[in-house]
Amino acid sequence: NAGVMQNPRHLVRRRGQEARLRCSPMKGHSHVYWYRQLPEEGLKFMVYLQKENIIDESGMPKERFSAEFPKEGPSILRIQQVVRGDSAAYFCASSPPSRENYEQYFGPGTRLTVT
Amino acid sequence: AQSVSQHNHHVILSEAASLELGCNYSYGGTVNLFWYVQYPGQHLQLLLKYFSGDPLVKGIKGFEAEFIKSKFSFNLRKPSVQWSDTAEYFCAVSPSNTGKLIFGQGTTLQVKP
Numbered sequence: 001n002a003g004v005m006q007n008p009r010h011l012v013r014r015r016g017q018e019a020r021l022r023c024s025p026m027k028g029h030s031h032v033y034w035y036r037q038l039p040e041e042g043l044k045f046m047v048y049l050q051k052e053n054i055i056d057e058s059g060m061p062k063e064r065f066s067a068e069f070p071k072e073g074p075s076i077l078r079i080q081q082v083v084r085g086d087s088a089a090y091f092c093a094s095s096p097p098s099r100e101n102y103e104q105y106f107g108p109g110t111r112l113t114v115t
Numbered sequence: 116a117q118s119v120s121q122h123n124h125h126v127i128l129s130e131a132a133s134l135e136l137g138c139n140y141s142y143g144g145t146v147n148l149f150w151y152v153q154y155p156g157q158h159l160q161l162l163l164k165y166f167s168g169d170p171l172v173k174g175i176k177g178f179e180a181e182f183i184k185s186k187f188s189f190n191l192r193k194p195s196v197q198w199s200d201t202a203e204y205f206c207a208v209s210p211s212n213t214g215k216l217i218f219g220q221g222t223t224l225q226v227k228p
Binding site: 055095 | 158215
């Protein structure tokens with residue numbers, strides 16, 4: 001059973017470009033979470049999605065950031081017009097559909113560098 | 116605001132020493148509690164978790180943690196560390212029924228052989 005997959009593992013973008021980060025949850029998991037880790041900081045929650053629904057986006061910056069988890073395909077975290085401050089590691093996690101168990105399984109992360 | 120505080124940012128121990136990493140959280144309601152570990156070059160892995168029941172929980176690789184509700188704490192312990200325990204350790208809290216994890220800043224553990 002493959003774990004949570006993220007790609008690309010490393011992404012370099014110039015200021016003003018768009019960044020698209022992909023996350024494929026573990027098989028059978030229908031909940032996806034995105035976290036951001038800035039240098040020298042812990043992981044910060046960004047958004048929680050279920051298939052075709054955004055459940056909680058309280059951690060998402062108000063502008064330039066969006067996330068989706070379509071019925072088919074991976075979850076996408078999209079950052080428009082990237083700035084240097086967006087440089088960070090972005091982690092995706094997934095969990096099973098049961099409301100009794102919020103154990104999250106993490107992917108390897110995407111390290112975004114904005115030049 | 117909900118927050119998680121890990122007391123130690125960087126811990127250095129010799130092999131066979133005992134380990135205790137502190138974790139406190141601020142949230143008045145019911146929570147689920149976790150410790151995750153990130154070994155060098157690897158992704159986050161779950162060490163142990165607490166949802167309910169016995170406040171002393173045992174995880175993988177000889178780790179355990181105790182939930183003390185009155186102190187809002189969930190400290191991680193291991194009686195005898197090994198060089199292979201060198202990693203970064205994250206405490207995380209999930210307010211009940213929210214799904215999201217609130218992480219502490221992390222503690223880097225370096226074990227000297």
